[in-house]
Amino acid sequence: MDPERTPSFREQFALLFDAHFPSLYRYLNRASGDPELAADVAQETFVKLYQRGSVPDTPGAWLISVAMNLFRNAASTRSRRLRLMTPARGESVLADPPPAPDQALESDDSRKRVRLALDGMPERDRSLLLLRAEGYSYREIALALELNETSVGVFLARARRAFREIYEESSDAS
Amino acid sequence: MHLDEERLQRLLHRELSAPLEGAAREHVAACDECRRRLEDATREEANVHALLRAVDTPPPVVSAGAVASRAELPSRASRRGSSWLRRAAALVAVVGIAGVAYALPGSPVRRWVHDVVQRVGGRPGVPGEPSTRGGGAANVSGIAVSPGQSLTIIFARDAAQGVGNGGEIRVSLTSGADVQVRAPGGAATFTTKGDFILIGVRDPSAEFDVRIPRSAPWVEIVQGDDRVFLKEGVRITTSGARGLVRGYVLPLAPTTSPPRRPGP
Numbered sequence: 001m002d003p004e005r006t007p008s009f010r011e012q013f014a015l016l017f018d019a020h021f022p023s024l025y026r027y028l029n030r031a032s033g034d035p036e037l038a039a040d041v042a043q044e045t046f047v048k049l050y051q052r053g054s055v056p057d058t059p060g061a062w063l064i065s066v067a068m069n070l071f072r073n074a075a076s077t078r079s080r081r082l083r084l085m086t087p088a089r090g091e092s093v094l095a096d097p098p099p100a101p102d103q104a105l106e107s108d109d110s111r112k113r114v115r116l117a118l119d120g121m122p123e124r125d126r127s128l129l130l131l132r133a134e135g136y137s138y139r140e141i142a143l144a145l146e147l148n149e150t151s152v153g154v155f156l157a158r159a160r161r162a163f164r165e166i167y168e169e170s171s172d173a174s
Numbered sequence: 175m176h177l178d179e180e181r182l183q184r185l186l187h188r189e190l191s192a193p194l195e196g197a198a199r200e201h202v203a204a205c206d207e208c209r210r211r212l213e214d215a216t217r218e219e220a221n222v223h224a225l226l227r228a229v230d231t232p233p234p235v236v237s238a239g240a241v242a243s244r245a246e247l248p249s250r251a252s253r254r255g256s257s258w259l260r261r262a263a264a265l266v267a268v269v270g271i272a273g274v275a276y277a278l279p280g281s282p283v284r285r286w287v288h289d290v291v292q293r294v295g296g297r298p299g300v301p302g303e304p305s306t307r308g309g310g311a312a313n314v315s316g317i318a319v320s321p322g323q324s325l326t327i328i329f330a331r332d333a334a335q336g337v338g339n340g341g342e343i344r345v346s347l348t349s350g351a352d353v354q355v356r357a358p359g360g361a362a363t364f365t366t367k368g369d370f371i372l373i374g375v376r377d378p379s380a381e382f383d384v385r386i387p388r389s390a391p392w393v394e395i396v397q398g399d400d401r402v403f404l405k406e407g408v409r410i411t412t413s414g415a416r417g418l419v420r421g422y423v424l425p426l427a428p429t430t431s432p433p434r435r436p437g438p
């Protein structure tokens with residue numbers, strides 16, 4: 001075994017991990033509303049990258065495509081709930097003083113409405129909106145969602161409008 | 175001619191080539207309508223992105239190293255090993271011997287432990303120590319896993335283990351649903367496979383916090399060749415002492431497994 005080879009991929013892997021893990025997690029969590037599933041899938045995606053043994057040409061698009069596939073299969077293949085975690089963070093969240101009732105209601109209401117709007121959007125629009133929010137390029141978005149790259153801007157504008165319309169409807173209703 | 179929608183969005187997202195962007199900016203500077211459209215789109219996007227943050231939850235703090243450890247689990251052994259482990263589990267059920275899957279010579283679990291602590295952890299300062307980003311909340315790391323029918327927690331010496339001693343494993347029973355193991359950030363690597371959690375100990379002076387649900391049917395803690403703790407239903411058997419306040423305290427004494435041979 002070449003002792004130089006393994007560390008170099010490992011270093012690249014670590015860089016990619018640091019660069020993409022938080023936003024991949026955020027994307028999956030926003031898309032699913034299920035933090036544990038998002039954590040599982042984000043980790044599993046990087047397990048796949050590591051097992052691939054080399055860095056893909058467009059790592060961002062590769063990671064998001066793999067994550068989306070895993071995500072679709074997740075419900076059926078998950079046999080054991082598993083996650084690495086940060087107890088410190090969870091505890092500090094619990095330990096924080098509860099917000100004032102008004103504030104809590106307001107943020108809870110806003111969270112629910114955003115969730116409803118995301119759940120109510122067509123899947124493709126949701127993916128477009130959320131990927132753009134993570135800073136993915138048009139090229140990466142087009143690759144991941146198998147879209148024509150020349151129209152990504154128009155699709156994005158539509159997706160934003162779709163989100164806003166559902167979000168504002170829920171505001172009128174309440 | 176006004177900017178079409180695609181070009182406007184691309185201007186907003188910096189997706190135009192330099193000459194096209196220059197031309198688009200020139201047009202926007204001269205055209206009130208397109209300037210208004212660009213401002214509207216910018217504002218709309220900022221608003222939507224701000225709204226999205228309402229559903230965010232903090233990401234789990236996971237290191238690249240921990241994910242690499244999981245990825246390095248021998249896939250052949252795990253595929254073939256599943257039937258092996260089933261047989262071992264059946265043996266446990268029939269004979270009542272615990273830890274068979276781990277203790278049997280040639281056990282794939284043993285090989286797995288060896289591989290993880292030797293190869294993955296075998297480099298001090300390996301990239302992917304638990305991240306310190308995210309407001310310094312990463313000073314604790316850990317793992318949570320549902321206990322299933324049986325669970326073995328293995329403490330093993332990581333090849334990158336530092337000096338020190340006096341570490342402890344504190345075991346407590348909880349009303350939660352998951353077995354949780356926590357340690358100060360960087361003190362250990364956490365890996366899991368099937369019915370096993372592997373803790374690769376790097377700081378032998380660290381305190382490890384193991385929380386086991388009272389409802390877990392069967393959980394053991396293994397160090398080297400010794401089982402130091404067993405929970406079978408409500409019955410606890412341990413070589414450790416009762417904690418002052420609650421639970422049990424065990425001295426941390428991870429060994430490599432199989433024993434490391436001295437180099438030539």
Ligand SMILES: [Zn+2]
Pocket residue numbers: 175176177201205206207208209
């Ligand atoms: Zn114009």
